[in-house]
Amino acid sequence: MKRVNSLSLLALFLSSFASASTLCVSSNGTVGCYTSIADAVAAASAGDVVTVGAGSYHESIVLTKSLSLVGDGATIDASGLSQGIRVDGLTASGLGGVHISGFTIKNANLEGVLVLNATDVTVSGNLVMNNNLALSNGVCTMLPSYEPGEAQDCGEGIHLQGADHSIVTNNTVQGNAGGILISDDSGPTHDNLISFNTVSDNPYACGITMASHVPATVSGSTVPLGVFHNTVYANRSQRNGKLVGGGSGIGVFASIPFAKTYGNVVVDNLVSENGHSGIAMHAHAPFQSLNDNMIVGNTSIANGADAGDAATPGPTGINLYSLTPVTGNIISGNSIQNESYDVVVKVPALVQVNFNALLGLQNGLNNLGVGPVDATQNWWSCPNGPTIPGSCSSSLGNNVVAFPALSQPVPPQPNY
Numbered sequence: 001m002k003r004v005n006s007l008s009l010l011a012l013f014l015s016s017f018a019s020a021s022t023l024c025v026s027s028n029g030t031v032g033c034y035t036s037i038a039d040a041v042a043a044a045s046a047g048d049v050v051t052v053g054a055g056s057y058h059e060s061i062v063l064t065k066s067l068s069l070v071g072d073g074a075t076i077d078a079s080g081l082s083q084g085i086r087v088d089g090l091t092a093s094g095l096g097g098v099h100i101s102g103f104t105i106k107n108a109n110l111e112g113v114l115v116l117n118a119t120d121v122t123v124s125g126n127l128v129m130n131n132n133l134a135l136s137n138g139v140c141t142m143l144p145s146y147e148p149g150e151a152q153d154c155g156e157g158i159h160l161q162g163a164d165h166s167i168v169t170n171n172t173v174q175g176n177a178g179g180i181l182i183s184d185d186s187g188p189t190h191d192n193l194i195s196f197n198t199v200s201d202n203p204y205a206c207g208i209t210m211a212s213h214v215p216a217t218v219s220g221s222t223v224p225l226g227v228f229h230n231t232v233y234a235n236r237s238q239r240n241g242k243l244v245g246g247g248s249g250i251g252v253f254a255s256i257p258f259a260k261t262y263g264n265v266v267v268d269n270l271v272s273e274n275g276h277s278g279i280a281m282h283a284h285a286p287f288q289s290l291n292d293n294m295i296v297g298n299t300s301i302a303n304g305a306d307a308g309d310a311a312t313p314g315p316t317g318i319n320l321y322s323l324t325p326v327t328g329n330i331i332s333g334n335s336i337q338n339e340s341y342d343v344v345v346k347v348p349a350l351v352q353v354n355f356n357a358l359l360g361l362q363n364g365l366n367n368l369g370v371g372p373v374d375a376t377q378n379w380w381s382c383p384n385g386p387t388i389p390g391s392c393s394s395s396l397g398n399n400v401v402a403f404p405a406l407s408q409p410v411p412p413q414p415n416y
Helices: 006-018 037-043
Strands: 022-025 049-052 055-057 061-063 068-077 085-088 096-106 113-116 119-124 127-129 158-161 167-169 172-174 180-183 193-195 198-200 208-212 231-233 236-238 250-254 265-267 270-272 279-283 294-296 299-301 316-322 330-332 335-337 341-346 351-354 363-367 394-396
Touching: 022 037, 037 049, 037 061, 037 068, 061 068, 085 096, 096 113, 113 119, 316 335, 341 351
Parallel strands: 022 049, 049 068, 055 068, 061 085, 068 096, 085 113, 096 119, 096 127, 113 158, 119 167, 127 172, 158 180, 167 193, 172 198, 180 208, 193 231, 198 236, 208 250, 231 265, 236 270, 250 279, 265 294, 270 299, 279 316, 294 330, 299 335, 316 341, 330 351, 341 363, 363 394
Antiparallel strands: none
16 A cells, blocks of 8 residues: 655645635726626635735625635625625535635625535624615515524524534624524534624524524434534624514524534623523424524623513513423533623523522522522622522522522622
């Protein structure tokens, strides 16, 4: 058998980079540059970099090869078109290694950016605004068959669907129907990172959503494929979901029977002034998996009340609702303030609520369900635990264990 030594492998690896090209796009006629982003993308080979100069480009870009698309003051105005940018792994099976950065992306009928059945995609440093324009009276009027679960929001600003090991970071997402959506309509969506984004003023849905939906026909599945092992870290989600339909700062949802949204981590985010609760976790139907999600170290300030079957009695920081038993969910290290209800639980199974700073000075915990709640080792705004009405946060409902309580506050991390 012929052996290949490490130096040969290194040379092969480096040669792949040496052969990559950079193509430029210019709106002002720069010699040697394309005038259309789509034309440059069509001419590029896998591994190439397409740089886009300042200006406005009325286009809808479809990526089916591994490229880096880099904007420098460039705006993609997708008025009258579907998405601003679609990374299309349904058309190009096995697609990965796509990188999108530095654009303003606006006015699309559907998503600003859609990552569809692809791996190793990064979306960073973009302004995604005023998309989802096909939404009318709460219904998306031109929904593609591969997105059956997006009828109420047209896919939101940035959408990962059937995506894995991808990163959405340092984007500003505002003025869309909803902010950032992670769903499984066309394939399982897992092991993605959503970090350091500012998601604000998206009026009809949540700021950041992880939701298991009805499967698209193209998926070949009759049951939802799952949203799992994703991390939502250090984002700011503010003033979302304040109009008809509404939404939370961050939502973790299972929609239909057999939907699966499990093993996700929501950590160190700021959720404030959203229409519904700061962080909402809902399982609405039998045979759903909303298990083993970690809600850790978040700061919740001045959000609204949850609605529908998961309704809370008033403005709420964190709401966990399930019709049937879900297990392994942990709510810990969160700082909740200026809410009527810091944590609301309605689950027929054990829920762990520990080491939180319950600062609302009204109702620290309200157990609306029949399952037990381990609420030991929380800071109830005083060293006595939930015992003195008016000076400590209270504990409401049955089957709650609140003592021992912490004798000093939990330091918020990060300190919003």
